Amino acid sequence: MIREMKSDRELVLAVRFAGEGAFESISGKRASAGSRTIGQAAAQFCEIDYDVVYKACKTATGSHSEAIERLMENLPAATVKRIPKVHSLTQISELFEQLRKISSRIAKQEFLQKIWSGMSGNEIKFFIRMLSQGSLRIGFETKSIEAAISDAWHRELQQVRYAHMITGSLGETAVMARAGTLNEAVFRLFHPLSFMLAAPLEIPVAVPLENYVAEEKFDGMRAQVHADGKVIRLYSRDKNDITSSFPDLTQFFTSKEMPPTVLDGEICVYIDGKIQPFQQLQKRMGLKKPGKKILSDSPALFIAYDLLYTQGRPVFDLPLNERRVLLENQALKYHLPVSKQFRIYSENELEQSFEKALLHGNEGLMLKLETSRYEYGQRRKSWLKVKKPGGSIDTIVMYAHAGSGKRGGTYSDFTLGVRVSEDERYEEEFIPIGKAYGGYSDEELRKMNRRIKELTVEKYGPTLGLLPGLVVEIEFDDIVMNRRTKAGYTLRFPRFRTIRWDLRPEDVNTLRDVELLYRQKTEKAGLSNADHHSFFIPSANHFLS
């Protein structure tokens, strides 16, 4: 089908809509219509009650877009308002552009309602999925699109993937594949590269430690800095342009006036020689234009640990140790903070270094294979991370969700709750704090499923509602504030530690406990960097020591 697209423009849009969303991932453009805005607009269009009816439909399907599709098709109030017409790819793209430029929620909702009146329920569903830059959920993701591009014009899949990684754009890749110019794909500044990711280190260690270098793992936000003289751009891990959120870092790099450079590293809040807990950085993460006060209260620092582009050439294909030399040279010349590297030879040393890293206020350790290239977009064993769980709490299993794939046929995903029965802010006994998917053995899963059967009070498609009776201890990396949830907090990477058959529902941790943990975390301060130098600004001295 993509072979039949007449113009390059149509080809670009076709692969973008299928694989990236309404806007090119690297464009930084977003429609910024949240699910609440969309849901309310749809409820109004269908003339149904948002809180009573819409939310229940959303919960039952587990998806806003699907609920909306079906309400649009089923409710007479919605069908009489719609006369579906044919939209070209270009027209759809223009609608996204127009929507992006609208700022107020009400105006956005009015615009959505206007354009939905010309769409079928199915089109509305996919329109919403593209709008949220999400998957179309048709089992055809980036990898399938790369394969389709490779098939359509008989190009090497490897070459297609490479071009996609380099350009960051499926559209551009497809156009090059058609024109036969994939080999001309070059890395360009201000097009973020997919980040190289780390796999968890398994204990006992099964990799030859002598081939790895270690760094302490900073508890911040991963970022890529693109710099060319006074032009600076910062990109987050999902390749969003976050430059405007960090004017202090932009200013820092502008003042350096570096030749074309791309750095990979971590943004942290740094005060009085100490890296501050992640929670303090979190306050800045959502702010598009931070004010003076927050900039002085929570100043940001970028610690580089990799170099991808320098002196006008890409270096991500060089082995890590060579990139490191180039990075240190550049850091020395421009006084850039870089991570400290050291060696670990035994599991014993690993443990000691890990404890030290925690003491320093860092998150854990990174181990990096010295001979590895920068494997953009991949999570292999070239980079390994060692992290300590942020904490653990006892929770109640509130809902069980049927698993898919390997876990099909059993209930393997769980919504977990904390207790609020004595909390005057809530009427419920328990409220959700997170969802956990893994960390249990097959045997534990079987036992839990048996218990779940006894506790089930309601069944709704793939979801079971349970009476409070199953207590599980979960581990998580961190607690973050999240105003959109009922609890006001969410856990990062929650997973099972153990089923607590010995505990009763009244033993479950309360929301107050979670709030206390959160406060303790935000108040936790590590040691001053001056005492341990988990990062440093190279000077001639450092290379002597």
Added chain:
Amino acid sequence: MFRIEKTGHHGLYFPDLGIALDGSHPDAAATFVSHAHADHIPYNRKVTVHATPATLDLMKERGFRGKELPVDFGRKLTLEKAEVTLWPAGHILGSAMISIESNAGSLLYTGDYRTPPSPVSEGFDSPESADFLITEATFGLPIYKWKSHDQLAEEVRLFATDALRDGYTPIFLGYNLGKAQEIMHMLAPLDREIMIHGAGYKLCKVYNKYGFHLGNYSAYDREQCEGKLLVAPSSALSSGFASNVKRKRIAYCSGWAADESRRSQLSADALIPLSDHLDFFELIRFCKKIQPRKVMITHTPNPDVVQHYLTLEGLESEGLHFQIRQED
């Protein structure tokens, strides 16, 4: 007003009338079973049961050993404190709605029902009105609206003929009782051999006895099943059903198939939203028709939504929590 108690995991008991529905109770003078699905049959297999003849026949095939008191549709049964009439519920063969008239007024208990009815049931009929209505609301959200039976039958037949044309064996997954027979009834016009999973096979004979044509079928035979139209419950696949057939296509037939999330949970080639319950819109319409003083809603985690719409229609209602669904 009737006092209503829960009995066992699944049933209702009316202490003032001595009547139990879809469950047994030690004090019950009479026990009625609306239909032969496992979650509506009393745990106690030896209890004396009032039900339609077809329901009793199906129950016996599924292990019921108690005393049978057959009640035909439309015949008013006079008990000590009430008069009871069974109405065809359109859900599966023999399925009945149960209407109870007493000094406290009239009550209609729907059991599981479907209107328009399943073509392999005795149809659908109900009293004109009732003072109280206890209704199931399995699909009690406006996201559930079924296609017509003819459309779904066409989908089922097309899935079968496409698969056979491409050299694949089609397998239809549906509950053993009711769904399986409806699928077979849909497939019958194709005039191809059908093979049905053993547990469902016995029940087909009961359907034949009551005059329903289910096509040219035989019991599942692993060695002979390739190239036939196969019908089985979804649990059969994981226990090796047709595992020797390499080229097969699977269609999952259930009201829940309307949910996209099912697609990722089942490795089915097609999801056909064929339900043996009525949809949301039919539910609201039925409540309006009966105009009860109060509607009591069961079989849904969202009685609020049905209640909300009934309120808009000027009907009083409340959620009645007493049981869970096992299988659509």
